[in-house]
Amino acid sequence: MINALQVYKNYTFAKKTDMITKIIHEEKIQKVQRYIDKGNSFVIVSHVSPDGDSLGSSLGLYHFLVALGNNVSVIVPNDFPTFYKWMPGAKEIIIYEKYPEFTAKLIREADVVFCLDFNEPKRVGDMEQALLAAEGRKVMIDHHLNPADFCRVVISYPEMSSTSEMIFRLICRMGLFDMIDKETAECIYTGMMTDTGAFTYNSSSPEVYVIVSELIKKGIDKDDIYRKINHVYTESRLRLMGYVLCEKMKIYPEYSSALITLTKSELERFNYEVGDTEGFVNLPLQIDDVSFVVFLREDEDYVKVSLRSVGDFPSNQFAAENYNGGGHKNASGGEFYGSMEDAIRIFEEGLTSFNPNKWK
Ligand code: 5GP
Ligand code: MN
Numbered sequence: 401m402i403n404a405l406q407v408y409k410n411y412t413f414a415k416k417t418d419m420i421t422k423i424i425h426e427e428k429i430q431k432v433q434r435y436i437d438k439g440n441s442f443v444i445v446s447h448v449s450p451d452g453d454s455l456g457s458s459l460g461l462y463h464f465l466v467a468l469g470n471n472v473s474v475i476v477p478n479d480f481p482t483f484y485k486w487m488p489g490a491k492e493i494i495i496y497e498k499y500p501e502f503t504a505k506l507i508r509e510a511d512v513v514f515c516l517d518f519n520e521p522k523r524v525g526d527m528e529q530a531l532l533a534a535e536g537r538k539v540m541i542d543h544h545l546n547p548a549d550f551c552r553v554v555i556s557y558p559e560m561s562s563t564s565e566m567i568f569r570l571i572c573r574m575g576l577f578d579m580i581d582k583e584t585a586e587c588i589y590t591g592m593m594t595d596t597g598a599f600t601y602n603s604s605s606p607e608v609y610v611i612v613s614e615l616i617k618k619g620i621d622k623d624d625i626y627r628k629i630n631h632v633y634t635e636s637r638l639r640l641m642g643y644v645l646c647e648k649m650k651i652y653p654e655y656s657s658a659l660i661t662l663t664k665s666e667l668e669r670f671n672y673e674v675g676d677t678e679g680f681v682n683l684p685l686q687i688d689d690v691s692f693v694v695f696l697r698e699d700e701d702y703v704k705v706s707l708r709s710v711g712d713f714p715s716n717q718f719a720a721e722n723y724n725g726g727g728h729k730n731a732s733g734g735e736f737y738g739s740m741e742d743a744i745r746i747f748e749e750g751l752t753s754f755n756p757n758k759w760k
Pocket of ligand 2: 517595
């Protein structure tokens, strides 16, 4: 129920936030609103190796839908780092890998499946078949380029800082700003903060800060959120970082590039846990003349590739051509099915053909 006071508050918010452009098309908002009004069971899914934004947007939407009295499940393909487990609602997240049949049934039978923070079905890994078999309506909310055609409603705006920002905008545009409570705000802020490297990239729009300001007014402690995510290293993780910087970072000055590699046995030596290498790929960018970094990490049956660039160099093209990947211009990834030696060779060959220096 929305009472007169809430209407008034919504009105004042709307006035105040004339600074927030109505980016999402009205007809998409209305469609999603209709799906929410009509549906009884909702599933929210996100990509493999969930990050702050996939979790933040999923849990933000989760709290909102639950507050509206709905039956909602959040499902992710595999486990996520411990430093996100404090997030409100994180305990309710169901991991597909642990319960493949149960989760596949939930996905298949839901009235509406929200696909958050990914643009193509293969980004959910082994959960892809279950997702494609969903009988309900699918809604994509995402900020990656080139959305694939597998959802009934596609809300895709690559200019957004994060999918979490889009969840904030969606709720506001439905006129339900007041339903964003502190917990929802914490989730949305986490996604915006982590997908922008704590507001150091993809975050130059003044509107990002109008939204952050509203989230702070909802009662979030932004510094505490930063610390809970970034200052929770184990001793071995910090030592692994030291080892990487000292021994495993190779600089290619003629290409303004850097490469980091870590094999399985090196990871084991430092008691590797999921999430331990998060952010490592950004470290070489702190060197004055480095504008492109590739990080190769040996996994069970492939080499996980993370790429970062600054400026115009399209790291996602490099990922697509060399490592079956994609993503954003400045932050992308891929998976390489081959040996570490081949992955390194391909990187070095790629440097000669792409030459990041040409993009400066
Ligand atoms: P990260 O290096 O943090 O794992 O990924 C950075 C970004 O690259 C992600 O937000 C996502 O857009 C993209 N990305 C990561 N891994 C893959 C992948 O295997 N395939 C594709 N297409 N994109 C990826
Ligand atoms: Mn994202």
